[in-house]
Amino acid sequence: MDTEEYIIKMREYFHENPELSFKEYRTADRIEEELKIMGLEPKRITETGIIADIKGNGKKTVAIRADMDALPVTEENQTGYISRNEGVMHACGHDTHMAMLLGAAKMMIEEKEKLKGNIRLIFQPAEELPPGGAIEMIKNGALDNVDFIIGQHIWGLFPAGMVAIYYKDMMANADEFYIKIHGKGGHGSAPQDSVDAVYITAHLIEMLNTIVSREIDPQEPAVITTGTVNAGYRYNIIAAHSELAGTVRTFSVEVQEKIIKRIRDILEGLKSIYGIEYEYEYIKGYPVLINNENIARDIEQAAEKLVGKDHIVHPKPNMGGEDFAYFLQKVPGAYYILGGGNIQKGINSANHSPTFDVDESVLYTGAKVLKEAAMYILNKEIK
The missing domain is CATH 3.30.70.360 (Alpha-Beta Plaits)
Incomplete structure (x- = not known):
C-alpha cells in the first residue's frame, strides 16, 4: 500500500469510528498501533493524548499537531464510510488531520537521514470542547524541548488544493x-x-x-x-x-x-x-490565534513548491476559534488552512455540517505540505 492509499484508508477508518471530546479511546489506540508499526515509541501523556518523536540528526525540534475529536452531529452523507457511531460525526475534518499527520510521519521516517533535527508528532484530544485538550497536553510535556510548532486545518468551503496562509491574526x-x-x-x-x-x-x-x-x-x-x-x-x-x-x-x-x-x-x-x-x-x-509571521512565511514557501503560487491565498482573519492558540502562546509557530471542497464532486458543505465531507484526493497533498513545511523550518533554522 502506497502512502496516498494509506492516508485515505486511515481517514476512512477514523471517519467511520468517531469519538467525542475527551473520549477518543479507540482512536488513540489505533494511532498508537500505527505509530508502533512505523517503528516509533508513542507516549500517552493524557488519557487520550499522544506524542511521538522522529529522531533526526540535531537538537532542534519541530512539532506538528493534529486534533482527534468528533462532534455530536448525525451524519447525512451517503458515502461508503459514514459514521457507525450514531449521533457522532467527524464533521470538522479531524479525521483527515490525523490521517495526514500519520502519512506525513511515514514519509519523514523514509527520509530520516534528511532531518537535521527532530519531529514531534502531537495527537491532541478535545479541540471541540472548551477548555480543550491543548492545555493539558502542554502541562504534561507536549512542548518540552520543542522549538517550533505547525498545524493544518482542512476547510470544506475552500477548493481542494488551495492553501490559506495567515501571517498574524488568524482566529478570534x-x-x-x-x-x-x-x-x-x-x-x-x-x-x-x-x-x-x-x-x-x-x-x-x-x-x-x-x-x-x-x-x-x-x-x-x-x-x-x-x-x-x-x-x-x-x-x-x-x-x-x-x-x-x-x-x-x-x-x-x-x-x-x-x-x-x-x-x-x-x-x-x-x-x-x-x-x-x-x-x-x-x-x-x-484566545486569539496569532501566527508567527516568519513561520507562516516558511510554510508558504514549502507549500508553494507543492501546489503552486496560484493556489496560495491570504484570507482575512477567521471568526472561528481554535485551541491551537495555546501552543502558539508557548513556542513560535503557525496554523494554516488546506482546502478540501470540490463543487464538481458535490463536496461543498461547511465544516460542522451534517453533510461535511472532503475531496480525498487532496489528503496526500496535505500530508506532503506538513512534511515539507516541517522539514523546511527545521533545516532552515539549523543553518
Whole structure:
C-alpha cells in the first residue's frame, strides 16, 4: 500500500469510528498501533493524548499537531464510510488531520537521514470542547524541548488544493455567555398581572445585536450570536423564566471587555424597567490565534513548491476559534488552512455540517505540505 492509499484508508477508518471530546479511546489506540508499526515509541501523556518523536540528526525540534475529536452531529452523507457511531460525526475534518499527520510521519521516517533535527508528532484530544485538550497536553510535556510548532486545518468551503496562509491574526477569541431571565408567570389572558420572560428575552436579543452594530468601531471585528433560547410551558401561559446562550467573537481584548460589560449593563436596564431578576455567566474561551509571521512565511514557501503560487491565498482573519492558540502562546509557530471542497464532486458543505465531507484526493497533498513545511523550518533554522 502506497502512502496516498494509506492516508485515505486511515481517514476512512477514523471517519467511520468517531469519538467525542475527551473520549477518543479507540482512536488513540489505533494511532498508537500505527505509530508502533512505523517503528516509533508513542507516549500517552493524557488519557487520550499522544506524542511521538522522529529522531533526526540535531537538537532542534519541530512539532506538528493534529486534533482527534468528533462532534455530536448525525451524519447525512451517503458515502461508503459514514459514521457507525450514531449521533457522532467527524464533521470538522479531524479525521483527515490525523490521517495526514500519520502519512506525513511515514514519509519523514523514509527520509530520516534528511532531518537535521527532530519531529514531534502531537495527537491532541478535545479541540471541540472548551477548555480543550491543548492545555493539558502542554502541562504534561507536549512542548518540552520543542522549538517550533505547525498545524493544518482542512476547510470544506475552500477548493481542494488551495492553501490559506495567515501571517498574524488568524482566529478570534471564542467566548460563551449564558443568561437566565426570571420574571413573573401568569395567564396568557392577563399580561398586566405578569412579567413576561419571553417578551423580555426577545427584547434582550434585539438589544444584544445593537452592541456590535452601534457601539463597536466598524473596523474592529466582533460577533455576538444568540444560539439557543428556551422558555415557556404552554400556548396560554405567560412564561416566568427563560434561558439563552450564545457566543462572542473578538480579536481585541478591549472590545471583548466592552461587550462583557455592555451585556451586563443591558440586563441591569431590563431589571430596572421590568422588575426582572437575572443570572449572567460569561466564559472566556480559546484566545486569539496569532501566527508567527516568519513561520507562516516558511510554510508558504514549502507549500508553494507543492501546489503552486496560484493556489496560495491570504484570507482575512477567521471568526472561528481554535485551541491551537495555546501552543502558539508557548513556542513560535503557525496554523494554516488546506482546502478540501470540490463543487464538481458535490463536496461543498461547511465544516460542522451534517453533510461535511472532503475531496480525498487532496489528503496526500496535505500530508506532503506538513512534511515539507516541517522539514523546511527545521533545516532552515539549523543553518
